[in-house]
Amino acid sequence: MLILDPTTIDLATVRRLWAGEPGRLDDESLARVDAAAAAVGRIVAGGATVYGVNTGFGLLAQTRIPADRLADLQRNLILSHSCGLGDALPRHVVRLMIALKLLGLGRGHSGVRRDVIDALQALLDADAMPIIPAQGSVGASGDLAPLAHMVAALMGEGRIDLAGEILAARDALQRLGRDPLSLGPKEGLALINGTQASTAIALDALFIGQRVFDAGIAAGALSVDALMGSIAPFDPRIHAVRGQPGQIEVARRLRALLDGSEINCSHHDCDRVQDPYSFRCQPQVMGASLDLLGHAARTLEIEAGAVTDNPILFPDSDEVISGGNFHAQPIAFAADMISMALCEVGSISERRTSVLVDPKMSRLPAFLTDDGGVNSGLMIPQVTAAALTSENKSLAFPASVDSIPTSAGQEDHVSMAPIAARKAVQIAKNAAGIVAIELIAAAQGVDYRAPLKTSAPLDKVHGLVRSRSPHLESDRYWADEIAGVQALVLDGAFAG
Structure with a gap:
């Protein structure tokens, strides 16, 4: 208790x-x-x-x-x-x-x-x-x-x-x-x-979103190995000279996940000059999302123990003061921040999946399947990821900038915090699905790099994915596997 x-x-x-x-x-x-x-x-x-x-x-x-x-x-x-x-x-x-x-x-x-x-x-x-x-x-x-x-x-x-x-x-x-x-x-x-309903829903979005964020970092690192991408963009000196704390932390986590990868060691002298932004700009994009989630978390932590009813009583003097602590604008802003952050986590994840299934970009079999044509591989899972990404973009429009007068004009400015919070929860769940599809694609891509092995931390990530989605030999029913990996994301299985 x-x-x-x-x-x-x-x-x-x-x-x-x-x-x-x-x-x-x-x-x-x-x-x-x-x-x-x-x-x-x-x-x-x-x-x-x-x-x-x-x-x-x-x-x-x-x-x-x-x-x-x-x-x-x-x-x-x-x-x-x-x-x-x-x-x-x-x-x-x-x-x-x-x-x-x-x-x-x-x-x-x-x-x-x-x-x-x-x-x-x-x-x-x-x-x-x-x-x-x-x-x-x-x-x-x-x-x-x-x-x-x-x-x-x-x-x-x-x-x-x-x-x-x-x-x-x-x-x-x-x-x-x-x-x-x-x-x-x-x-x-x-x-x-x-504000307890808005705050509870926003906290639900935050806690789910933090798990999705962790899975997005793991998926991004696994995709780097699947692409045989460069780790140079994660060099700590790059991020130190900019100074953004989230960016520095994400780069550190990516380096830790990729440390010891045979795949990475095998291509130090390759002819590829730069990877696509969705791979090399992970610290900048995911770091900005991390900072935004952190700001929202601080707001919601304060609100969890706040006095937000009205009027407010001060027993020492028996004073009762009418104010506006019930106005949930801080929660509305926090929820919209969560939405924006997780919308970008999903957006950059979908772009990495798109790169992996494109043979021109990845130098892997088209749609990550053998016998292409007879097999469609991950062609349509990427479409699902694209659909969820587009849905999130629509949902991410901030509710916190809206208002409508109520109570015959007495309550003439309102926060829309519960609407912002409910949208944030849906965006978090959608982003979990997008990241799940990337994890499946990245695991398949790493399989194609055998006998080279990924790092020990990423091998654990690979094993988690394979516990719900086996290596793809030929086309099969996808929905349950994607939902299974999404459930792992939502359960926090990829927490860093």
Whole structure:
């Protein structure tokens, strides 16, 4: 069990939560939650008009709600906002979303009772994931619809996936021995104002994308050997004089992967002057992508433990301040960065596959197959890679530069962060397919260089590919093999 301190949360811990490790808030966080809840009690008892505690919402913020209707206010808030559409978010994303909401509440500036924390924790402990439609949030005021579906499940509305069985939420809660949650003042707003859905989806894209990036480095190195390409472009002196950190790191990794290759040693004095850009500019392109992923990672690490609801409570002085921390523009930019980075990882990978299947460029059999004509070899897998690459280019158009006014103009600028994040996940999966096809092509190309051997690290990469896709002797059904190697990429099998 991970003991979570939202004031010091780091990306490594968030990655463990994403991977399914259980976690719960530490005692200091629970003490902060209790202090904030007590402050809300004092504010309500004092009779002051406070947004989200005893007023309407959005354009109705000026409407004072009588004390005997505060429970109706919070319940109606959740029901009215539970209006998402589309496919359900994946279980592991919902799980991370709940964990991130606990982290935000655990900072002690939201004003929820311990009962709310216990209800969310019970979902995690029982592997009970609310069914949350993916569409319906514009990323301000927070991820209202997705988070409302999460809270509605605690109230007995909607549906819950209980360890793989889909049940009406009320029935699922009954199985867990829990009563539907009744919300107190401010609790509904604290739960649905926040960026946790956008952040969870963006983190999913980041963590998948980092695995795709690692596989892209491995594929690129294996392709260099398949091409009998030069390692001179990876000389550390070239990259030191430019100074870009990602570029320096990628060149180092490529050198390490190719170190000891018999194939490389065999052609030091060949007549080839320069390799295509997709081979010799790997440090520059992949390095820029690495730097972009790093920037996105830093933004999302901060957001994982951030207070992003509204209004924000300061229990020491019983002050409640309305602001805009629910605006998910940082996540929108981070998700679009992930999209751009992974779009380029896939784009340069597809170009290397294209070179390998072209006999004029690779000096290998056309489409990496013997008896060409009867056999098409990797002709059409390269077309699949091209299709995925083109799809990614369309998806990579930034969502973060878009906005549309909502709530009768009160919420007149929004972030589109959840849309950016969902696109980033799709781009990551597409890029995994593109890299998988390159890995198959590069493994085939290296086979043609026998009896010369590749390096020890690349021999392991070659073996992983061959565990899902044997050497091609003649044409066969491709789809399952490509999907199998793509699954290796998504599982992180090629992590550096």
